[in-house]
Amino acid sequence: MVRESTLMWIQYITGLGILVLGALHFASLTLLAPGGYPGALEYATVISRYTDPLWAAALEAFLALLSYHVFNGFRVLLLELNQGSGWTKAVNVTMALAAIAAFLYGTRTILVFHLGGAI
Amino acid sequence: MAASEQKQLEFKVPNLEGVEKPIKNVIFRVSRFDPDRDREPYYRDYEVPVYRFTTVLDGLLYIKYNLDPTLAVRYSCRMGVCGSCAMIVNGRERLACKTNVLSLNSNIVTVRPINNLPLIRDLVTDLRPFFEKHKKVMPYIIRDDIEARQDREFLQSPAELNEYMMLTDCIKCGLCYSACPTTATDALFLGPQALAQAYRYTIDSRDAGAALRFDVVDDPHGVWRCHFAGACSAACPKGVDPAFAIQQLKKLLLYKRNAMKSRKPAPESEKVREGTSVEEVLKSMPKEWPSPPAPK
Numbered sequence: 161m162v163r164e165s166t167l168m169w170i171q172y173i174t175g176l177g178i179l180v181l182g183a184l185h186f187a188s189l190t191l192l193a194p195g196g197y198p199g200a201l202e203y204a205t206v207i208s209r210y211t212d213p214l215w216a217a218a219l220e221a222f223l224a225l226l227s228y229h230v231f232n233g234f235r236v237l238l239l240e241l242n243q244g245s246g247w248t249k250a251v252n253v254t255m256a257l258a259a260i261a262a263f264l265y266g267t268r269t270i271l272v273f274h275l276g277g278a279i
Numbered sequence: 280m281a282a283s284e285q286k287q288l289e290f291k292v293p294n295l296e297g298v299e300k301p302i303k304n305v306i307f308r309v310s311r312f313d314p315d316r317d318r319e320p321y322y323r324d325y326e327v328p329v330y331r332f333t334t335v336l337d338g339l340l341y342i343k344y345n346l347d348p349t350l351a352v353r354y355s356c357r358m359g360v361c362g363s364c365a366m367i368v369n370g371r372e373r374l375a376c377k378t379n380v381l382s383l384n385s386n387i388v389t390v391r392p393i394n395n396l397p398l399i400r401d402l403v404t405d406l407r408p409f410f411e412k413h414k415k416v417m418p419y420i421i422r423d424d425i426e427a428r429q430d431r432e433f434l435q436s437p438a439e440l441n442e443y444m445m446l447t448d449c450i451k452c453g454l455c456y457s458a459c460p461t462t463a464t465d466a467l468f469l470g471p472q473a474l475a476q477a478y479r480y481t482i483d484s485r486d487a488g489a490a491l492r493f494d495v496v497d498d499p500h501g502v503w504r505c506h507f508a509g510a511c512s513a514a515c516p517k518g519v520d521p522a523f524a525i526q527q528l529k530k531l532l533l534y535k536r537n538a539m540k541s542r543k544p545a546p547e548s549e550k551v552r553e554g555t556s557v558e559e560v561l562k563s564m565p566k567e568w569p570s571p572p573a574p575k
Binding site: 164 | 461464465466467468497498499500501503504529532
């Protein structure tokens with residue numbers, strides 16, 4: 161059983177990571193886009209980011225941090241809204257599975273675009 | 280038996296007539312609830328003459344002894360020490376005995392019981408969940424040799440004392456517990472008072488019980504559920520800062536867990552304590568303190 165302090169320590173670290181990678185993500189789609197801000201959100205420009213291995217890796221890291229931070233945050237909210245050992249177990253398992261599912265689905269999207277395909 | 284037929288109560292609120300005149304009459308809007316009769320609390324108004332030094336508790340006792348003897352209110356010391364008269368006055372957590380009615384600057388004083396605890400009657404709540412949580416964090420010095428030599432004291436420097444001194448002012452009134460937004464939704468949350476006391480004893484240089492207390496507070500309903508709203512510190516009538524203590528406790532768990540667990544507690548003084556030994560006092564104490572009967 162993982163200690164609550166360990167879970168929350170990761171929560172804080174992922175929060176800081178999201179701040180950095182999230183800023184980078186939005187910057188990559190606007191100010192840092194090839195050709196600058198005008199036309200930054202055009203399909204070809206966005207796809208060019210996905211095909212670049214470094215940007216794709218940054219996106220994947222961003223996704224990993226978000227998957228943990230968001231679903232652990234939900235877990236905390238739900239445990240505060242209701243109590244009971246059955247509820248605690250159900251929330252812990254559901255949120256862990258949801259985080260894994262969100263991460264895998266997001267990874268699939270990043271990989272598909274990285275390999276030049278389309279969904 | 281009708282209220283008018285009841286035996287006259289012996290206690291009287293000091294009669295200030297002739298000494299000074301009441302400044303004004305104030306409406307006390309008091310939350311009433313009789314579990315045998317009412318399904319939910321309701322407010323009832325009483326007119327109370329207010330003098331310069333009338334406190335909210337004085338007003339409530341005026342009601343109890345002059346207008347409605349059925350009013351239930353818990354109080355004891357009347358000087359902000361025992362913490363019994365914690366209640367919500369005009370929307371804020373306050374000690375009734377420390378709150379001057381005129382300082383509220385209102386002609387209506389609304390009084391209701393504190394939040395987050397089961398209501399027994401009128402303004403009286405059941406404090407047992409609050410004290411159970413307090414007990415859970417082991418609010419006493421823990422060390423292997425504490426039972427061995429009861430005639431000695433443990434050495435502590437003024438700086439070490441200052442680490443937790445502010446937190447010793449806690450009177451366990453429950454106002455912080457009432458103000459805490461997390462306690463409002465999470466019934467298992469230890470609450471600001473218990474967590475602050477966990478920090479107070481853990482940081483005490485004479486204590487070696489960090490590992491035991493960390494097991495209690497490092498829980499899904501423990502210290503991490505504090506969102507640092509700060510309502511506990513704002514509500515405390517004694518200037519204790521539980522919000523600060525809770526953040527410090529989080530810091531201990533993250534950065535000093537192992538150091539605190541292996542910390543050697545302060546040594547014993549060489550000086551033998553004079554007077555009755557602690558062992559003798561302990562022998563004369565009852566093994567279990569009598570508890571009041573549980574409310575229906």
